[in-house]
Amino acid sequence: MQYLYSFAWQKDEFEISRLEMRTFFNFDVEDNVLISEQKIEPSRSPFMRERLDIWAQGTTFEQLVDFAKQIQLGDKSFKIHALNNSKDAILPKLTRTVRNDMMKKIGYAINAEPDLDNPDVLIGLVLYKDVYYLGELVHGEAVWLHHMQKPEMYSTALSTRDARAIVNIAAPFPQGLKVIDPCCGIGTVLVEAMSMGIPIEGRDINKRVVWGSRINLRHFGFEPRVEVGPIEEASEGYDVAIIDMPYNLFTHITEDLQQSIITNARRIAKRVIIVTIEAMDDKITRANLTITDQAILKKGTFERQVLICE
Incomplete structure (x- = not known):
């Protein structure tokens, strides 16, 4: 066929x-x-x-x-x-x-x-x-359209459309895969993954956004599996990790913390999808990862890199 x-x-x-x-x-x-x-x-x-x-x-x-x-x-x-x-x-x-x-x-x-x-x-x-x-x-049905209006919103979160594409890039054939979003924010990636029947776990260091992600997931009928805590405390054994690198005016993330996020993503998962507004090539190499494919995600003049790392 x-x-x-x-x-x-x-x-x-x-x-x-x-x-x-x-x-x-x-x-x-x-x-x-x-x-x-x-x-x-x-x-x-x-x-x-x-x-x-x-x-x-x-x-x-x-x-x-x-x-x-x-x-x-x-x-x-x-x-x-x-x-x-x-x-x-x-x-x-x-x-x-x-x-x-x-x-x-x-x-x-x-x-x-x-x-x-x-x-x-x-x-x-x-x-x-x-x-x-x-x-x-x-x-096809534009399922992601139904997820645009969430009870809890976050200004720098991925759009539902972009998040859905990134989940597909991370897990095109998800049967049997164990997936984690260890910097999940208000849960945009989690919602899109669960709406496609992809089991996924989330965590975030920010208690407020974890609370928001749980509200959003329950709003769309999904049972949240989201924990509070840094990626450094996450256990190993995942097939793929999706990392939307934290950033905004109120998130002062250091280069050391960026490196720790990538290194620990490599520790817990076999494959890592990184979404970032700045170059991460050196940090990815130091984490013993290789960029196998990539694309630019644009929104007007604002650009993110989407990197597949193995």
């Missing part, structure tokens, strides 16, 4: 979206369509629009019509959706007339009942790089 994914991103998100793409698929693409044998739930990513589970492909549209005659849906109803439109943004863009004609021909060929309002199966149809594809279409 192959899968066709479509993506959307803002200009400032290009690098981070490609870093997430590489962690899921081991390669990235310049445009907004990727085809892979790797199956990813599109709602996990803030950049994935949809996934087409490819049933058939052909160099001519007639080949898809012939295949559609063989589709067996039983008692299930269906609806056809053509992706070469302005909203889905897959090139070439086809006119409404052309899309409707294509959907009508495929629909007539399928031996099942159509339902335009509540279909059991949504079937996607797309022309991409001179190849026609047909398959079951799965739309």
Whole structure:
């Protein structure tokens, strides 16, 4: 089985979206369509629009019509959706007339009942790089949008969208992984991880923000596993640690403390994702870690580095 994914991103998100793409698929693409044998739930990513589970492909549209005659849906109803439109943004863009004609021909060929309002199966149809594809279409849901308004907020916290991408970069295939955010702040990363079913633990040296993170997690229906204490007191045995390096006008973190955070992240976890506003290369090297991939996370003129370290 192959899968066709479509993506959307803002200009400032290009690098981070490609870093997430590489962690899921081991390669990235310049445009907004990727085809892979790797199956990813599109709602996990803030950049994935949809996934087409490819049933058939052909160099001519007639080949898809012939295949559609063989589709067996039983008692299930269906609806056809053509992706070469302005909203889905897959090139070439086809006119409404052309899309409707294509959907009508495929629909007539399928031996099942159509339902335009509540279909059991949504079937996607797309022309991409001179190849026609047909398959079951799965739309992504912007789950992270529901987490934007938290009871407790923190001015320098990652956005929910960025936090979700960073969790995916840290744990693209999370089954069996043990994950920790030892500088968790008000829990933005924890919320996104738990909303994807990824077990994660948090801790922070600041009692006030730990209290806030627990409130936020319970607000979204998650049981908080957050402790008060520095990373130096964290036990070993994690597969991955996510470190959003503390900073702001009221957090006067020394270079020694930065080094201790990175060194202890290396001690407790096999893999470390570091988010930082300043260069950490020397400190990462001293912690016996190597940067294996990276991206710039932008918000206007403000930039963070996202570093994968092993």
